[in-house]
Amino acid sequence: xxxxxxxxxxxHLDPDNAEHGLxxxxxxxxxxxxxxxxxxxxRRVEGxxxxxxxxxxLGEALMNLEEKMEELKEIFGLDDDDLNIDLGPLxxxx
Amino acid sequence: xxxxxxxxxxxxxxxxxxxxxxxLKDFExxxxxxxxxxxxxxxxxxxxxxxxxxxDQIKERINNDMEWLQExxxxxxxxxxxxxxxxxxxxxxxCTLYKSEExxxxxxxxxESKMTEAFEAIAGKEEWNxxxxxxxxxxxxxxxxxxxxxxxxxxxxxxxxxxxQFFEKKKLDKLVDSELEKEKNRVxxxxxxxLTEFALKGHVKRTxxxxxxxxxEEMTWNSVYLIKxxxxxxxxxxxxxxxxxxxxxxxxxxxxxxxxxYHFSSFA
Numbered sequence: 001x002x003x004x005x006x007x008x009x010x011x012h013l014d015p016d017n018a019e020h021g022l023x024x025x026x027x028x029x030x031x032x033x034x035x036x037x038x039x040x041x042x043r044r045v046e047g048x049x050x051x052x053x054x055x056x057x058l059g060e061a062l063m064n065l066e067e068k069m070e071e072l073k074e075i076f077g078l079d080d081d082d083l084n085i086d087l088g089p090l091x092x093x094x
Numbered sequence: 095x096x097x098x099x100x101x102x103x104x105x106x107x108x109x110x111x112x113x114x115x116x117x118l119k120d121f122e123x124x125x126x127x128x129x130x131x132x133x134x135x136x137x138x139x140x141x142x143x144x145x146x147x148x149x150d151q152i153k154e155r156i157n158n159d160m161e162w163l164q165e166x167x168x169x170x171x172x173x174x175x176x177x178x179x180x181x182x183x184x185x186x187x188x189c190t191l192y193k194s195e196e197x198x199x200x201x202x203x204x205x206e207s208k209m210t211e212a213f214e215a216i217a218g219k220e221e222w223n224x225x226x227x228x229x230x231x232x233x234x235x236x237x238x239x240x241x242x243x244x245x246x247x248x249x250x251x252x253x254x255x256x257x258x259q260f261f262e263k264k265k266l267d268k269l270v271d272s273e274l275e276k277e278k279n280r281v282x283x284x285x286x287x288x289l290t291e292f293a294l295k296g297h298v299k300r301t302x303x304x305x306x307x308x309x310x311e312e313m314t315w316n317s318v319y320l321i322k323x324x325x326x327x328x329x330x331x332x333x334x335x336x337x338x339x340x341x342x343x344x345x346x347x348x349x350x351x352x353x354x355x356y357h358f359s360s361f362a
Contacts, residue, residue: 038264045261052258059257066260086305 023076024083027069031083032093034069038062096144099192102127102170103177103354104184104202106213107136113180118173121166127173130195132202135209138177139198142191152189178354182217184209184361185354208361216359219294219320222351224333226282226315227307230274232344237277238270281345282315285336292329293319297357311346320358326351 014021041058044050050058073079085093100121110129118127120140130137155162167188174185192198202209238244244266251262290296301313321329330349337347 042261042264055261056255056257059260061257063256063260 020076024078027072027076027078028083028085028093030072031069034065035094037065097141097194098144098147099139099195099198100142101186101190101192101198102138102140102173103186104209105129105136105138105177105181106210107131107134109181110136116176116180118176119169121169123169130198132199133206135202135206137198137202139195147191152191156189174354178352182213183354184212184216184359185356187356205361212359212361215294216320216355219322219355219358220326220352221355221358222293222319222321222326222329222349223353224289224315224317224319225313225348225350226285227309227311227346227348228278228314229311229344229346233278234270234274236343237274241273244270244273278314286315286317289317289319289329289332292325292332293321295320295358299357311344318353318357320355 041062045055045058073083083094087093110131115127115129115138119125120127121142125140127138127140130139170188174183177183178185192201238248247262247266247269251259251266254262286296286298296317296319299316299318301316304310304312307313319329333347333349336345340347
């Protein structure tokens, strides 16, 4: 099997090691959602309609989410490039 | 059967009078190239079957038949390179086709003075390409460490409550990214300006994405130079000096050549 760290924009679904490919696929989707949420949150904060307390809560939640994501990547031996899928003519996912 | 004319390059007739065209395979690989003398300019061409190489058929193959494209583009490039080794050549782009020998003749005749100027501009000179690559990660560290404004900002952020820190850090990351781009451009432009002193002309090209280069480092700069043969060595020395000086900081320099003067012989 090709190691997942060999970043070529492909998900490696190997029959003998399916859970690893699956973890990569699942984390890719989660990472995409996380980044969308993060960007949206930044827009809300910059929009200036949130109270200090709301900003604080939001920031803390996102920071924890980011840390958790790093942990998961560590556990499955994946790096940022592994969580980016090549969408052909559309460019890459993230 | 109708023929199209595939044009590889144009050569001053007086050069080909003293040295004949070597034997070179044609586009299909079954025949040979031949020359067409059109006054002071000689065209190096081959015939192609018009039924097999219509504009649509060529487009279709270029877009869908990678193997064919690779083989033929290589053939074109190799052929022009060989010509450029022996003659002063105005190289033509891949798949430059004329409907007939007549139409090629017309084009050459009506552009003769511009082509003669192009010959003068490129005779005794070489085209060299320079690509500069950067290790963004390494450079980012340097930018964020050596920039007092960023340092200051970082201190400010560390005193904020945890949640706010997150957003401010993201903002700062963005700032570092844009500073990095500016810095890379500034450095590359300086290098380009300096190298252009060793060349007759310099021309900045589009950089390629890492999907095209297949490299981890970002291509930061892509440029071509027209250099007098006698100056090529000092040009390359300069590039090497930059490499030696900046390699440790995450910069890579790649000079390649000599190339046929694709970028400095346009007559259109």
